[in-house]
Amino acid sequence: MILPSTGFVRQSLLLRFVPFSKSTLWRRVNAGLFPKPVRLSAGITAWRAEDIHRWIAEPRS
Helix, strand or coil: CCCCCCCEEEHHHHCCCCCCCHHHHHHHHHHCCCCCCEEEECCEEEEEHHHHHHHHHCCCC
C-alpha cells in the first residue's frame, strides 16, 4: 500500500499510514497537531496527500 503523492486521502487509507487510532487522529486534528481535512461533499471528508507527506516528514520531539 502506497500513500499517493497528490490528491486526497480518505480516513480509512490514512489510518494505515499514521501510528494512532481514529479517535487519536481526531483529537490531534482538533488540537492542531495534525493537518485538518477538507470537506469534499456532505458525506465525504479527506486529507490532502501533500499535507500528510509534510506531516510525516516533520521532525517531532
